[in-house]
Structure formats: structure tokens, C-alpha cells
Amino acid sequence: MVNVPELFGSNVFNDETMRDRLPKPVYTALKKTIQDGEALDISVANSVAHAMKEWAIEKGCTHYTHWFQPLTGVTAEKHDSFITPQGDGNVIMSFSGKALIKGEPDASSFPSGGIRATFEARGYTAWDPTSYAFAKDGTLYIPTAFCSYTGEVLDKKTPLLRSMERISKEAVRILHLLGKTDVTRVMTTVGPEQEYFLIDKDMYDARPDLIYTGRTLFGAKAPKGQELDDHYFGSIKTRVSQYMADLDKELWSYGIYSKTKHNEVAPSQHEVAPIFTTTNLAVDHNELMMDVMQKVAEKYNLVCLLHEKPFAGVNGSGKHNNWSISTNTGENLLSPGKNPAQNLQFLLFLAAIVKGVDEYQDLLRISVASAGNDHRLGANEAPPAIISMFLGDELGAIVDSITEGTEYSGESKKKMQMGVEVLPDFKKDTTDRNRTSPFAFTGNRFEFRMLGSSVNVASPNIVLNTVVAEELKQFADKLEKADDFESAAKSLVAKTLKEHGRIIFNGNNYSDEWVVEAEKRGLLNLKSVPQAVAHYLDEKNIKLFTENNVFSKEELHARYEVDLENYAKIINIEALTMVDMAKKDIIPAVTAFVRELTDTALSKKALSDAIPVELETKLVTSLSQKLVCFSNKVEELENSLIQAVELENDVQAYADFYCDTVFANMQELRAIGDAMETETSSEYWPYPSYGEMLFGV
Numbered sequence: 001m002v003n004v005p006e007l008f009g010s011n012v013f014n015d016e017t018m019r020d021r022l023p024k025p026v027y028t029a030l031k032k033t034i035q036d037g038e039a040l041d042i043s044v045a046n047s048v049a050h051a052m053k054e055w056a057i058e059k060g061c062t063h064y065t066h067w068f069q070p071l072t073g074v075t076a077e078k079h080d081s082f083i084t085p086q087g088d089g090n091v092i093m094s095f096s097g098k099a100l101i102k103g104e105p106d107a108s109s110f111p112s113g114g115i116r117a118t119f120e121a122r123g124y125t126a127w128d129p130t131s132y133a134f135a136k137d138g139t140l141y142i143p144t145a146f147c148s149y150t151g152e153v154l155d156k157k158t159p160l161l162r163s164m165e166r167i168s169k170e171a172v173r174i175l176h177l178l179g180k181t182d183v184t185r186v187m188t189t190v191g192p193e194q195e196y197f198l199i200d201k202d203m204y205d206a207r208p209d210l211i212y213t214g215r216t217l218f219g220a221k222a223p224k225g226q227e228l229d230d231h232y233f234g235s236i237k238t239r240v241s242q243y244m245a246d247l248d249k250e251l252w253s254y255g256i257y258s259k260t261k262h263n264e265v266a267p268s269q270h271e272v273a274p275i276f277t278t279t280n281l282a283v284d285h286n287e288l289m290m291d292v293m294q295k296v297a298e299k300y301n302l303v304c305l306l307h308e309k310p311f312a313g314v315n316g317s318g319k320h321n322n323w324s325i326s327t328n329t330g331e332n333l334l335s336p337g338k339n340p341a342q343n344l345q346f347l348l349f350l351a352a353i354v355k356g357v358d359e360y361q362d363l364l365r366i367s368v369a370s371a372g373n374d375h376r377l378g379a380n381e382a383p384p385a386i387i388s389m390f391l392g393d394e395l396g397a398i399v400d401s402i403t404e405g406t407e408y409s410g411e412s413k414k415k416m417q418m419g420v421e422v423l424p425d426f427k428k429d430t431t432d433r434n435r436t437s438p439f440a441f442t443g444n445r446f447e448f449r450m451l452g453s454s455v456n457v458a459s460p461n462i463v464l465n466t467v468v469a470e471e472l473k474q475f476a477d478k479l480e481k482a483d484d485f486e487s488a489a490k491s492l493v494a495k496t497l498k499e500h501g502r503i504i505f506n507g508n509n510y511s512d513e514w515v516v517e518a519e520k521r522g523l524l525n526l527k528s529v530p531q532a533v534a535h536y537l538d539e540k541n542i543k544l545f546t547e548n549n550v551f552s553k554e555e556l557h558a559r560y561e562v563d564l565e566n567y568a569k570i571i572n573i574e575a576l577t578m579v580d581m582a583k584k585d586i587i588p589a590v591t592a593f594v595r596e597l598t599d600t601a602l603s604k605k606a607l608s609d610a611i612p613v614e615l616e617t618k619l620v621t622s623l624s625q626k627l628v629c630f631s632n633k634v635e636e637l638e639n640s641l642i643q644a645v646e647l648e649n650d651v652q653a654y655a656d657f658y659c660d661t662v663f664a665n666m667q668e669l670r671a672i673g674d675a676m677e678t679e680t681s682s683e684y685w686p687y688p689s690y691g692e693m694l695f696g697v
């Protein structure tokens with residue numbers, strides 16, 4: 001039996017531990033830093049560092065690391081031991097405040113988008129005291145921000161913290177206008193639902209594509225996929241269930257509120273979701289969670305695939321970013337209350353979000369853009385690449401009445417039919433039915449559903465927070481000057497909802513009609529990474545980020561470069577892997593099978609002309625023709641990779657070429673490869689099949 005309350009947070013140097021272990025004045029000073037962002041005194045830091053080290057040693061740690069989130073897309077860590085030589089050949093274990101607060105890793109090998117030359121490649125990591133340190137695998141992990149020595153930001157945490165500051169400041173201005181002067185701080189909260197696949201490690205090890213790229217680059221469909229809907233919420237297999245139980249225990253020990261687990265739509269696909277928390281923590285927890293998910297899988301001879309599209313023909317994996325705003329007084333600002341039509345506070349925040357999502361569709365799309373996610377968005381399984389918002393029937397009707405200037409009856413049809421007299425708070429289930437919307441209101445929060453399963457959730461939240469901060473700022477600037485706040489606020493809400501109503505769509509986002517309709521409305525449909533990322537540097541976006549001090553112009557440019565370069569690199573690796581698999585495994589395997597068929601036919605003929613050899617002849621002909629096409633396509637793909645090199649100096653053209661030419665060639669090559677797989681004996685086919693992988697756990 002696990003004692004969950006005891007286990008929970010046992011590997012975290014959390015508030016309780018700090019209270020127990022720090023001298024009172026040190027604890028108070030540290031709390032001030034955490035809550036109010038006050039600078040940390042070095043003597044306080046020394047005391048905290050000492051207590052942390054003592055605690056970490058008790059947890060079996062010998063090392064510490066500044067854990068950070070560079071632009072690689074994965075977290076980074078460099079481990080230093082606590083040992084300090086004593087001059088007499090002995091060592092003691094020590095950890096100073098200086099080492100806690102600041103680290104100086106060599107930054108030259110992290111992507112920086114050309115932000116600094118390698119001769120000044122130093123960077124530094126700075127402790128983020130708002131996220132707790134934790135002990136894992138013998139090392140004390142200290143969450144940190146990562147900057148270049150000249151101060152440019154090279155990570156995802158720093159802009160996230162900046163964006164949280166911004167939205168807090170502007171939301172507080174609005175709340176003060178509404179008379180809520182006791183509110184001093186506002187936090188955004190996030191609950192990310194995480195999808196993943198689990199497959200057997202032996203099969204994974206036999207697939208170079210999974211090893212190098214995280215997805216299958218070849219693979220004919222299995223006779224069965226997800227068409228029976230029998231996996232979604234289905235009974236969980238023992239091996240998977242043991243994995244999930246073990247995963248929960250690990251996550252709880254790191255203070256992660258793991259709450260929900262279930263099977264997902266595709267075979268071998270699952271989901272885990274924690275209870276929401278402050279965005280900064282939610283981001284760190286999700287990064288840690290993805291790491292732990294992969295490590296725990298090893299124990300069960302499983303591999304946890306976090307790629308957005310490991311298998312063609314069945315659903316890919318996403319991540320739902322449930323996002324809300326709440327005050328330090330404990331109020332959820334996206335809670336519509338009993339009477340949303342009269343709830344001016346709710347309507348102001350709603351209007352700000354509607355305006356923000358409409359004006360910065362491109363940035364939201366960019367924030368989830370990745371080579372992996374390109375396989376999902378618009379591919380009839382996840383929300384399309386078009387951003388729109390779903391408000392639900394009731395809220396939709398309220399918004400309609402506001403924009404049309406008509407009286408809102410206050411009672412939806414559904415309620416009247418049910419004859420319910422006294423209604424509880426606004427019903428969650430009237431809002432949550434549209435599963436196709438990329439940005440849906442779900443009762444007391446918005447659910448941004450376009451995220452790919454492997455994305456760092458900091459990215460979309462940086463955009464969301466900044467965008468909403470900007471709109472709230474514009475609102476506050478206007479409303480602070482108004483003579484009659486209430487009527488000014490009401491007309492501002494009406495005007496805003498009217499002007500940005502085009503972003504609201506309650507219908508089926510997967511339908512072809514929506515694509516046409518969205519175009520009529522002037523909404524963006526950015527289908528690929530290069531198309532989306534090009535908008536990073538649009539005038540309005542530079543203005544947004546620089547004026548809100550979230551990114552400088554240089555930092556934005558750097559991110560644009562890193563995103564495009566990274567995209568090109570990923571496609572390049574995929575293409576090289578395909579070429580390798582084709583030449584070294586697939587062509588020889590099919591050739592061998594053809595030889596066996598030919599030999600069989602020849603020996604039959606030698607025995608007697610009367611024995612039919614039609615089958616062998618037909619197969620040999622078909623496979624031989626395909627082999628020729630296949631090897632021609634391999635050559636074409638290789639040539640396109642050579643061509644790509646010429647474009648290297650123009651990062652946009654380079655990424656475009658990978659998208660339009662290299663990727664297209666890969667698709668064609670795969671189609672022929674998969675067709676050959678269906679005609680080749682499984683004894684000869686060099687890789688585990690889709691059926692074996694998807695149903696093999």
C-alpha cells in the first residue's frame with residue numbers, strides 16, 4: 001500500500017520542507033522573494049543552499065544541477081558534485097549560495113538563432129525560486145532561467161515569467177477599476193492533458209525510424225486500427241496499468257498532481273493529466289513529467305513515444321492546455337458565475353481574450369508549430385490549423401445578444417425543457433461538447449487544443465499571457481479615463497465582441513465547409529511550420545512583444561531562426577533515415593524475397609511445365625516494378641537534400657524547400673515502400689509491422 005499523502009512531494013524541497021529546515025528569518029526572506037519577487041540577499045541564499053544540500057544528501061544526492069529549458073525543445077542539465085577538496089586529500093560536501101543562484105554553463109552549443117558569436121558564448125543560469133528544487137536520480141535539480149552573458153534570453157522560462165508579470169499587472173488594473181482593490185496579484189493557471197503511446201521496447205529497437213526520429217517513416221496500415229473505438233477509455237492492460245501506477249507514484253513524489261489516466265483513441269495510446277496549478281509550475285511539471293514518463297517505461301521494457309505522429313493512419317498525440325486566470329484572493333476570473341450576462345468582470349476578461357485570440361491567431365499557431373505537429377493540424381484528427389474559438393450555446397447566445405443589442409432571455413432552451421427552476425452556476429456541460437474546436441471555453445477556463453504532445457507548454461502560454469495582457473492594457477487605458485466606468489465598460493465589451501466576432505465558431509471544425517467559411521471571414525490557415533513561423537516578424541507581433549517586454553526584437557528574430565532551422569534539421573534527419581532504411585534494409589529484403597519467388601518458379605518449371613507459376617510471376621513483376629520506382633525515388637530524395645544545401649543562407653527559403661520538396665519526396669517514397677510491404681513476406685520484411693507495434697503490448 002502506498003501512503004500517498006506521505007509520498008506526495010517527498011522528493012521536493014517544497015514550502016513545508018523549507019519551513020522545517022530554514023531559520024525563521026531566512027524562510028521569511030525567501031518567501032518574500034517567491035511571492036513578491038524581491039531580490040535575494042546572498043546571506044539568505046547561503047543559508048538556503050546549505051539547507052538544500054543537507055536535505056539533498058539525505059535523499060541520496062551527490063550532485064546538483066541547474067535545470068533549464070533552452071530552445072532545443074528538451075530540458076538541459078549539467079551535473080556538478082558537491083565535493084570540495086580540503087587540501088589534506090579529503091573532501092567535504094558543500095554548496096554555496098552563489099552556486100545556487102547562478103551557474104555559468106558554456107552556452108555555445110545551445111541554439112541561439114545567431115544571437116551571439118561563439119567567442120562570447122558564455123551564458124548563465126539563474127535560480128527561479130518560484131519553482132521548487134527537487135531530488136532525482138542522485139542529483140539535486142534547481143529550476144533555472146537561461147540567458148546569454150549580455151542578457152539576451154535563450155530559454156522558455158524567462159519569457160514565460162515575464163508574460164505572467166505582464167498579465168498580472170494589467171488584470172489588477174482592471175480589477176481595481178471594478179472595485180476589487182484587495183487584489184494585488186493575478187496568476188494564470190494551467191492544467192496540461194498529456195497524450196502518449198507505449199510500445200514494446202524490442203520492437204522499438206528494431207526500428208531505426210523510431211530511434212532516430214520518434215516516428216515511423218515507413219509502415220503499411222494494420223488490418224485493424226482505431227475504427228472500432230474500442231480502445232478509448234477501454235480496460236487498461238495489466239502491463240500498462242502497472243506502468244501507470246508506477247508513473248503516478250513517481251510523479252507524486254515530485255509533487256506533481258497526477259490525477260487522471262485513461263486509454264486514448266488509437267491502439268497503444270494513453271493520456272495522463274495533472275490537476276492545474278500556476279503556469280510556471282505547470283510548465284516545469286510537464287517537462288519533468290515527460291522525462292519521468294520515458295524513464296519509467298524502461299522498467300517495463302516499454303518505450304513511451306511523445307512524438308505527435310508516431311504512426312500514420314491512427315490518431316496522433318496532442319496536449320490540451322487548460323488555461324485560466326485567478327487572483328491572489330482566490331477568484332477564478334473566467335468563472336461566469338450564476339449570471340454571466342450581467343457579470344461585467346467576466347465579460348471584460350472574455351472580450352479581452354476574444355480580441356487577443358483574433359488579433360494574434362498567427363502567434364498562437366506559431367507557438368504550437370513543430371515538424372511533428374504538422375502531421376496533426378488539419379489532418380482531421382486534431383483541430384485544424386485555423387484558429388477559432390468555441391463558446392458554447394449559452395455563452396454564444398449571450399455574446400450574440402450583446403453584439404446585437406438585444407435582451408438576453410437568460411434561460412437557454414435546454415434548461416426550459418428540463419424545467420429546472422433553480423439553476424446552479426453556469427453549467428459546464430453546455431460548453432464542453434465541441435471537441436473539434438482549437439480554443440474552447442469549458443466552463444471556467446479555455447482549453448487550447450492545438451498543442452502537440454511533445455511541445456514545451458511554456459510556448460503557447462507565453463503567447464496567451466502576453467496577448468491577453470496587451471488587450472487588458474488597452475482596456476484599462478481607456479476605462480481609467482472614463483467618467484462612467486460601468487457604461488464605458490459595457491460599450492467596450494459590446495464593441496470588442498462585435499469587431500472580433502469572426503473568431504467565434506461553434507460548428508464542426510473538421511468540416512470542409514469551415515475551411516471555406518474561415519477564409520471568407522479572413523481567418524488565417526497556416527498549414528506548416530515555415531508558413532506559420534514567417535509571421536513571427538510581422539510588425540504587429542514585434543510591437544506586441546517588445547512593448548510588453550517579453551522579447552526584444554533580437555530575441556524574436558533569434559526564435560524565428562531557431563524554429564526554422566530546427567524544422568529543416570528534423571526533416572533532414574527524417575529524410576536521411578529513410579534513405580538509409582531504403583538502401584540498407586528495404587531494397588535488399590525485397591530483392592531477396594523476389595529471388596526466392598523467382599527460384600521457386602524456376603524449380604517448379606524444371607519439375608514440370610504443367611505446374612502453374614502465375615502467382616510467382618505476378619508478384620515478381622509487381623515487386624520488381626515497385627523496386628525500380630522505389631530506388632528512383634530514393635535517388636530523387638537524395639538529390640533534393642543536395643539541392644537544399646544551396647539554400648542554407650536563406651533560412652526561410654531553406655525551410656520552405658524542406659517542406660515543399662523534401663517532405664513531398666518522402667511521402668512519395670513512403671507510399672511505394674508501404675505498398676511493397678503489403679506484398680512482401682513478413683519473414684523477409686526487415687521491421688516489426690504496424691500490427692505488431694500497435695497491438696504488441
Ligand code: ADP
Nearest residue numbers: 189190191192260273274275276322323324445
Ligand atoms: P477533459 O478531458 O474533459 O478536457 P480533464 O479532466 O481530463 O478534462 O482535464 C481538465 C484539465 O483542466 C485538468 O488538468 C484540470 O485540472 C484543468 N483545469 C480545471 N480548472 C482549471 C483552471 N481554472 N485553470 C486551468 N486548468 C484547469
Ligand code: MG
Nearest residue numbers: 193320322447
Ligand atoms: Mg481536455
